[in-house]
Amino acid sequence: xxxxxxxxxxxxxxxxxxxxxxxxxxxxxxxxxxxxxxxxxxxxxxxxxxxxxxxxxxxxxxxxxxxxxxxxxxxxxxxxxxxxxxxxxxxxxxxxxxxxxxxxxxxxxxxxxxxxxxxxxxxxxxxxxxxxxxxxxxxxxxxxxxxxxxxxxxxxxxxxxxxxxxxxxxxxxxxxxxxxxxxxx
Ligand code: HEC
Numbered sequence: 001x002x003x004x005x006x007x008x009x010x011x012x013x014x015x016x017x018x019x020x021x022x023x024x025x026x027x028x029x030x031x032x033x034x035x036x037x038x039x040x041x042x043x044x045x046x047x048x049x050x051x052x053x054x055x056x057x058x059x060x061x062x063x064x065x066x067x068x069x070x071x072x073x074x075x076x077x078x079x080x081x082x083x084x085x086x087x088x089x090x091x092x093x094x095x096x097x098x099x100x101x102x103x104x105x106x107x108x109x110x111x112x113x114x115x116x117x118x119x120x121x122x123x124x125x126x127x128x129x130x131x132x133x134x135x136x137x138x139x140x141x142x143x144x145x146x147x148x149x150x151x152x153x154x155x156x157x158x159x160x161x162x163x164x165x166x167x168x169x170x171x172x173x174x175x176x177x178x179x180x181x182x183x184x185x
Contacts, residue, residue, distance in 0.1 A: 028096035044129065051117040060118060060151035067174055069152025070167040072145060077153075078134065085161030097132050102156040103164070114154065122150045
């Protein structure tokens with residue numbers, strides 16, 4: 001028993017010395033081992049699952065919320081997550097882990113799966129993710145804006161360039177309209 005314990009302590013010390021000597025490569029160009037990736041994924045999924053169980057998803061499939069989401073997405077997310085018709089950016093190319101490209105994902109028809117994903121996306125957009133470049137937008141945006149962005153991200157699956165541009169143009173038109181009503185200039 002004591003022998004086993006000493007062996008464990010000795011191995012732990014060796015690991016600490018190895019890490020302190022710089023043996024581990026923190027470079028973003030050096031991929032994780034398969035096992036490390038699986039562990040990170042499991043920790044991330046469990047963490048998000050535990051924190052989103054009780055979230056109430058509002059009505060996401062209406063024109064107003066989608067336009068608001070399109071406007072936010074276009075302004076804040078494309079540098080990393082890209083958009084239909086857009087080439088990879090210098091920023092998106094250098095990321096590790098890579099940011100998912102939402103419009104290349106398969107559309108979801110199952111309503112329950114959509115709700116589940118909406119909760120997860122809302123939480124990630126609001127709180128960000130440690131040790132990735134995903135920022136916490138909840139520090140600068142209210143929940144309504146974040147649900148709107150969530151709605152648009154879900155809507156983007158399999159979206160064409162034309163559909164995307166229509167959304168952005170309509171969102172810009174609406175913005176101008178508000179300006180004329182709201183301000184005198
Ligand atoms: C600086 C780069 C960057 C910006 C800007 C950014 N993201 Fe991310 N985002 C990431 C990265 C990297 C990941 C992947 C993290 C991972 O693999 O765990 C991510 C993950 C996500 C996820 C989780 C996806 C999944 O399948 O689990 C969502 C949702 C998301 N981002 C939405 C957004 C939205 C919406 C915006 C704009 C408001 C945004 N992101 C802006 C880098 C960024």
